[in-house]
Amino acid sequence: MYEHDVIVVGGGGAGLRAAIAAHEEGADVAIVTKLHPVRSHTGAAEGGINAALREGDSWQDHAYDTMKGSDYLGDAPAVDTFAQDAPEEVIQLEHWGMPFSREEDGTVSQRPFGGLSFPRTTYAGAETGHHMLHTLYEQVVKRGIEVYDEWYVSQVAVTDEDDPNERDCHGVVAWDVQSGEIAGFRARDGVILATGGLGQAYDHTTNAVANTGDGVAIAYRAGVPMEDM
Numbered sequence: 001m002y003e004h005d006v007i008v009v010g011g012g013g014a015g016l017r018a019a020i021a022a023h024e025e026g027a028d029v030a031i032v033t034k035l036h037p038v039r040s041h042t043g044a045a046e047g048g049i050n051a052a053l054r055e056g057d058s059w060q061d062h063a064y065d066t067m068k069g070s071d072y073l074g075d076a077p078a079v080d081t082f083a084q085d086a087p088e089e090v091i092q093l094e095h096w097g098m099p100f101s102r103e104e105d106g107t108v109s110q111r112p113f114g115g116l117s118f119p120r121t122t123y124a125g126a127e128t129g130h131h132m133l134h135t136l137y138e139q140v141v142k143r144g145i146e147v148y149d150e151w152y153v154s155q156v157a158v159t160d161e162d163d164p165n166e167r168d169c170h171g172v173v174a175w176d177v178q179s180g181e182i183a184g185f186r187a188r189d190g191v192i193l194a195t196g197g198l199g200q201a202y203d204h205t206t207n208a209v210a211n212t213g214d215g216v217a218i219a220y221r222a223g224v225p226m227e228d229m
Contacts (some may be wrong), residue, residue: 008194012040027189048124051087062184109123157173
């Protein structure tokens with residue numbers, strides 16, 4: 001049995017950033033991931049990161065463009081939060097050393113991307129995801145955050161109340177792909193599922209073969225409600 005305050009399942013961009021945030025709040029946090037973090041599919045993202053950084057742009061415009069791009073199916077509160085927090089996150093990545101492409105005056109370059117009413121996409125050449133992944137992983141290593149890589153999480157450990165809304169999550173069960181060991185990971189304060197997309201559920205996808213929707217399936221089997229599937 002392994003024990004930490006917070007268990008983050010997934011070692012891509014979202015999982016690494018979540019682990020850093022939990023660590024900054026004083027939690028003993030660990031990442032459990034079926035791939036080494038720098039092999040995560042985040043590394044395949046080329047385009048960039050949208051953020052309202054320039055004069056004449058605003059988080060409200062960013063949120064509107066995002067909602068419009070989702071055909072108005074996006075979760076509006078989540079979109080608002082994302083648009084408001086994006087500038088701070090981009091600046092934080094820069095301070096951590098992410099090599100953003102730059103203008104001649106040294107400011108971070110931004111370019112127009114599909115669906116945008118303003119050129120707000122920051123980028124690092126054509127390898128934005130690759131550079132972001134390595135920048136975040138460097139911060140995880142710097143903070144001494146435990147990473148259990150090549151551990152495949154099969155289920156979350158929840159109490160057995162009949163009503164899913166009454167169940168408590170106490171950790172995860174995972175399988176060490178290298179040794180075959182099956183072990184429990186107790187999370188004293190919570191579990192974060194950050195397992196990426198589920199492109200392999202479809203006949204045709206550009207997602208990596210590892211993008212099998214594990215987190216969605218794990219949560220569903222534990223009784224967590226799904227939406228917009």
